Amino acid sequence: MRAAPFLPLLLAVTCLALSGPARALAAPDNAVIDAGGGRNGALAYPATPRQDLVEDHFGVKVADPYRWLENDLRADPAVADWVGRENALTRRYVDALPGRDALKARMQALLSHGRYMLPRKAGGRYFYGYNKGLQNQTPLYVRDGLDGRQRLLLDPNDWAKDGGLALAEWAPSPDGRRLAYAVQEAGSDWRTLRLLDVDSGRTLDDELRWVKFSQIAWDGRSEGFFYSRFPAPEEGEAYRSANRDQQLYYHRIGTPQSQDQLIYATPDRPGLSHQAQVTSDGRWLVISSFEGIDPRREVHVAELTGGAVRPRLLVRGPENDWRLIGSRGTTLYFVTDFHAPTLSVVTLDAAHPRRRPRPLIGERKETLAGGSLVGNRLILAYMSDAQTVAELVELDGRKVGDVPLPGYGTAAGFSGRDGDPETFFSFSGFVTPASIYRFDTATRQSQLFAEPDLPFDPDDYGVEQRAYPSKDGTMIPITILRKKALADRAVAAPTILYGYGGFNISLTPGYSATRMAWLEQGGVYAIANLRGGGEFGKAWHEAGRGANKQNVFDDFIAAGEWLKANGFTPQDGLAIEGRSNGGLLVGAVVNQRPDLFQAALPAVGVMDMLRFDRFTAGRYWVDDYGSPDNPRDFPLLYAYSPYHNILAGKDYPAILVTTADTDDRVVPAHSFKYAAALQAVDLGARPRLLRVETRAGHGTGKPIDKLIEEMADSYAFAAKFTGLKLGTPAFGH
Numbered sequence: 001m002r003a004a005p006f007l008p009l010l011l012a013v014t015c016l017a018l019s020g021p022a023r024a025l026a027a028p029d030n031a032v033i034d035a036g037g038g039r040n041g042a043l044a045y046p047a048t049p050r051q052d053l054v055e056d057h058f059g060v061k062v063a064d065p066y067r068w069l070e071n072d073l074r075a076d077p078a079v080a081d082w083v084g085r086e087n088a089l090t091r092r093y094v095d096a097l098p099g100r101d102a103l104k105a106r107m108q109a110l111l112s113h114g115r116y117m118l119p120r121k122a123g124g125r126y127f128y129g130y131n132k133g134l135q136n137q138t139p140l141y142v143r144d145g146l147d148g149r150q151r152l153l154l155d156p157n158d159w160a161k162d163g164g165l166a167l168a169e170w171a172p173s174p175d176g177r178r179l180a181y182a183v184q185e186a187g188s189d190w191r192t193l194r195l196l197d198v199d200s201g202r203t204l205d206d207e208l209r210w211v212k213f214s215q216i217a218w219d220g221r222s223e224g225f226f227y228s229r230f231p232a233p234e235e236g237e238a239y240r241s242a243n244r245d246q247q248l249y250y251h252r253i254g255t256p257q258s259q260d261q262l263i264y265a266t267p268d269r270p271g272l273s274h275q276a277q278v279t280s281d282g283r284w285l286v287i288s289s290f291e292g293i294d295p296r297r298e299v300h301v302a303e304l305t306g307g308a309v310r311p312r313l314l315v316r317g318p319e320n321d322w323r324l325i326g327s328r329g330t331t332l333y334f335v336t337d338f339h340a341p342t343l344s345v346v347t348l349d350a351a352h353p354r355r356r357p358r359p360l361i362g363e364r365k366e367t368l369a370g371g372s373l374v375g376n377r378l379i380l381a382y383m384s385d386a387q388t389v390a391e392l393v394e395l396d397g398r399k400v401g402d403v404p405l406p407g408y409g410t411a412a413g414f415s416g417r418d419g420d421p422e423t424f425f426s427f428s429g430f431v432t433p434a435s436i437y438r439f440d441t442a443t444r445q446s447q448l449f450a451e452p453d454l455p456f457d458p459d460d461y462g463v464e465q466r467a468y469p470s471k472d473g474t475m476i477p478i479t480i481l482r483k484k485a486l487a488d489r490a491v492a493a494p495t496i497l498y499g500y501g502g503f504n505i506s507l508t509p510g511y512s513a514t515r516m517a518w519l520e521q522g523g524v525y526a527i528a529n530l531r532g533g534g535e536f537g538k539a540w541h542e543a544g545r546g547a548n549k550q551n552v553f554d555d556f557i558a559a560g561e562w563l564k565a566n567g568f569t570p571q572d573g574l575a576i577e578g579r580s581n582g583g584l585l586v587g588a589v590v591n592q593r594p595d596l597f598q599a600a601l602p603a604v605g606v607m608d609m610l611r612f613d614r615f616t617a618g619r620y621w622v623d624d625y626g627s628p629d630n631p632r633d634f635p636l637l638y639a640y641s642p643y644h645n646i647l648a649g650k651d652y653p654a655i656l657v658t659t660a661d662t663d664d665r666v667v668p669a670h671s672f673k674y675a676a677a678l679q680a681v682d683l684g685a686r687p688r689l690l691r692v693e694t695r696a697g698h699g700t701g702k703p704i705d706k707l708i709e710e711m712a713d714s715y716a717f718a719a720k721f722t723g724l725k726l727g728t729p730a731f732g733h
Helices: 020-024 077-095 100-110 484-489 513-520 538-542 550-565 581-592 616-625 634-640 669-679 704-722
Strands: 054-057 060-063 120-122 125-131 140-144 151-154 165-172 178-185 191-197 203-211 224-229 247-252 261-264 273-278 284-290 297-303 312-320 322-328 331-336 344-349 358-361 367-374 377-384 387-394 399-402 410-413 422-428 435-440 445-450 461-469 475-483 495-498 524-528 574-579 599-603 654-660 688-693
Touching: 060 634, 077 669, 077 688, 077 704, 100 513, 100 704, 120 165, 125 165, 151 178, 203 224, 224 273, 247 273, 261 284, 284 312, 284 322, 312 322, 331 367, 344 367, 367 422, 387 410, 461 484, 461 550, 475 484, 475 513, 475 550, 495 550, 495 704, 513 524, 513 704, 524 550, 550 574, 550 581, 574 581, 574 704, 581 599, 581 634, 599 704, 654 669, 654 704, 669 688, 688 704
Parallel strands: 322 367, 495 524, 495 574, 574 599, 599 654, 654 688
Antiparallel strands: 054 060, 120 125, 125 140, 140 151, 165 178, 178 191, 191 203, 224 247, 247 261, 273 284, 284 297, 297 312, 322 331, 331 344, 344 358, 367 377, 377 387, 387 399, 410 422, 422 435, 435 445, 461 475, 475 524
């Protein structure tokens, strides 16, 4: 669907006994502890100095002995040395794991097929990404006409020997003659915008810095574009300091950034961020402003006449979700949750901003995930049982029919223009990589544009949708992936359970080659649609945020219990995995139920819930978590904060904490402090290791070779402690 303005998402608190922190921080200073919990074992953890730092939070004394690990390792030799020793220990351990190299080789084979990205049409040209398979970064190609010759436009693999420079966001000008594109270094959220002449392939001199969380919105004349940027951070603080006072600028081709025109800013409200969209006819600039991660926006509109740009208030806020999905004349079409928890479609009059919204398509039971105006019709995507159902609707709201989709899975894309019926969408499932389809809204015909060559047979695998009761009786959907032979024989097998549960983000069908490698070996992979996500609208999200965050942890724990009780997973064969907010999830439930899991894979997690809002994009997350500076929120956050609630003396699962040195979304200090606290106390015989990727960030832009290395390490680690035998695929090969 047409992309909503980008929010600084996590890939995203609470009642728990407060007795954990005192025990967790009682280890001797500078202890060297082996991975078996004793003092002189072969696997000795690096000595980690402890600070005598205790702070008062609303009358509660809270120790933070590893605060020094918040320093940027680029500037602090002590932090860099500690990370180096942690990485060396982890490297020695994972390199010796049985089957690790075979698993890596299989992941490489599963990623070796060509992959197309969604095309974008501009000026009769088609722009799209295509990766031959194991290219670290995906090159960008262009065709003149749908059947034109494919021409390489940008190859980011030539930008850095280690693949650490990536092509991030990009947008062709409406006439197709220029391309604005973002360069991402080492996985950072910071972007540098450049311009390319499409005809000659020549990179122009334009260079725009300190861009983050920005759209690239061309004006209708292809003379320049709107973008969002932050003030330059202080020296040495680029990857740590809080992101505030974002401003919206206009850049004219061929001029220096210093001459860019400030379009909109709110210095009196520095917490607001601003995103730009331009309607497909080039007539209207729509500015969405938001303060947190919640889809609550204030909206301004300005007519682009070629003269001064004068934004006028269209929707006061931020209170509700307003997502522009198209325009015709002065009529703007929005998806909104205004008086509609599962969202509806309304229109607003750009020429008369004070007029009230006019309802067009009312809400219904299924959640409206997005929409786009293509040709003379709207395409609307609804979420039904965590999969996509797409419909074609006339501009007066009458349904034309369903958009034909290939089966059970997730459709994405459908961008387009008023008057042009052509659009493209991708479709993927849990065991099928994305194929690209071309769809005509006038004829309602769909045709295959590109599909990958599969190095396996999807029919060998089953996708089972079930539901299980959480602690309070709420039924939680869960999807179970495994070989059909396992299901036919009713064989319990080592399982990885994945969850997220936050920020209104939905876990929908999608393919993962690294996950497929686990399934090939005879493992089970389960995905729980926890509360806090967006699968069932606003109420589902509300049930897992703020004071309701404990519901998310209860849902995940109940999933693990259900998998074991119902014969999917052996009693000693369960690993859990989560990234970002999902890393927080893993850390929290391990503290609450260390007996339930045999291995845990918390990646780029939010682990210190008392200081998350002090760094980079952390301030946005207060919407979902609450604020540690609020006396009502503090006890909830403190109660489940993974760093503060480690239970000394309990047998913990094996834990592999993963992060990256340039993660400026969830700063690596979260994982550093958490790992140090895990290693400082006796938690039983299984290891607690830290893996820190170099020249990588939160996830986007990571080179393929580094992704494969990380996932081979992680899944080999999980296999060792769940009993999955690697190297010889089981059941059906």
